[in-house]
Amino acid sequence: MKHPDFTDKHESLMEKNLTPDLFTQLQDVVTKNGFTLHDVINSGLINPDSNIGVYAGDTESYQCFAPLFNPIISQYHGFDENTLHTTNLNPADIDANDPDPTNKYIVSTRIRVGRNLADMPLGPAITKSQRHDVEARTVAALAKMSGSLSGHYYALAGMSDEVKTQLVNDHFLFKAGDRFFEAAGLNRDWPAGRGIYHNIDKTFLVWVNEEDQLRIISMQAGGNIQQVFARLTTALAELEQYLSFAFTPHLGYISSCPTNLGTAMRASVHIKLPCLGNNMAKFKAITEAHHVQIRGIHGEHSESEGHIYDISNRRRLGVTEVECVQDLYQGVVALIAEEQLLE
Numbered sequence: 001m002k003h004p005d006f007t008d009k010h011e012s013l014m015e016k017n018l019t020p021d022l023f024t025q026l027q028d029v030v031t032k033n034g035f036t037l038h039d040v041i042n043s044g045l046i047n048p049d050s051n052i053g054v055y056a057g058d059t060e061s062y063q064c065f066a067p068l069f070n071p072i073i074s075q076y077h078g079f080d081e082n083t084l085h086t087t088n089l090n091p092a093d094i095d096a097n098d099p100d101p102t103n104k105y106i107v108s109t110r111i112r113v114g115r116n117l118a119d120m121p122l123g124p125a126i127t128k129s130q131r132h133d134v135e136a137r138t139v140a141a142l143a144k145m146s147g148s149l150s151g152h153y154y155a156l157a158g159m160s161d162e163v164k165t166q167l168v169n170d171h172f173l174f175k176a177g178d179r180f181f182e183a184a185g186l187n188r189d190w191p192a193g194r195g196i197y198h199n200i201d202k203t204f205l206v207w208v209n210e211e212d213q214l215r216i217i218s219m220q221a222g223g224n225i226q227q228v229f230a231r232l233t234t235a236l237a238e239l240e241q242y243l244s245f246a247f248t249p250h251l252g253y254i255s256s257c258p259t260n261l262g263t264a265m266r267a268s269v270h271i272k273l274p275c276l277g278n279n280m281a282k283f284k285a286i287t288e289a290h291h292v293q294i295r296g297i298h299g300e301h302s303e304s305e306g307h308i309y310d311i312s313n314r315r316r317l318g319v320t321e322v323e324c325v326q327d328l329y330q331g332v333v334a335l336i337a338e339e340q341l342l343e
């Protein structure tokens, strides 16, 4: 393999950081799960429009390929390499009264974290049988969830297309992996080992073997951020009695995409902002000032519909879970205030 011939269209953090010298330094490095530099950068190479362009195959990837990952991690999260990541999952520390009690703007609130089992390779390097093992261990742990968190697991392989489409359209289930996942190796053996657990109300959900082995989700209609966070932390505490998750003191919870390291938390609202939607420059200035990100209504790489946007915290590493939620809250308060000025 030679240093890639990046085109004008390549604009990812990978392309910016992978100099010919760094390429030479890392080109023969292999992790104990067989993950190589080619595996790390393939998604960004095949997809020139990637923002980030790298994935990890295991926790060790972050150490073996640190000269490439570290600057990308710093540039994305604004995280100083010498800092230790800290966790705070205490709902009592959240100061986020419903920013829209009459539900004029906020349609729904969702908070998810990514988790991976400590003794397994990550999705881009995991084998089919390891993926089934992850599924079996996760389903066994979920079977012990109590009270309103108890529910059922549905394997993707056994699900009718009709049910699947409905769950995806209702924002509960992940879509089939896209071209970024494909090039990262995340779509291998699809749909084996993938599935979704949810409670009866679909307010607590767990995705199994998507981009991360577990995506643990709390969601509900309206803007009660505090309640959504509290449900998530209760569920996490229960699950941690049965499952041990990959974590390092420097990088926090380990995820396959470096944007999810640390808290691995994305706290979002679906919010109607027609005036700001017609004034994207102002919209983006507010989101950037408040460390929040705009996505479309069907998740990453999708478009908005009817001026409903997905607004979520951008930073996940070097900030606590409570701070991620406060970022969302401050951003939403500022956006609603501006929308009201423009109405």
Ligand code: ADP
Pocket (backbone or CB within 6 Å): 108, 109, 110, 112, 168, 170, 171, 172, 173, 174, 215, 219, 266, 268, 269, 270, 295, 296, 297, 298, 299, 300, 310
């Ligand atoms: P992730 O949140 O796991 O990073 P996506 O951005 O692809 O992944 O979103 C996953 C799904 O969650 C999508 O269907 C998206 O519309 C839905 N979703 C995200 N935020 C909310 C929200 N606040 N309310 C309802 N659905 C949401």
Ligand code: CIR
Pocket (backbone or CB within 6 Å): 012, 043, 049, 050, 051, 052, 053, 054, 180, 257, 259, 300
């Ligand atoms: C990319 O590099 O663009 C994709 N692999 C997704 C990266 C994470 N998402 C994001 O920054 N919005």
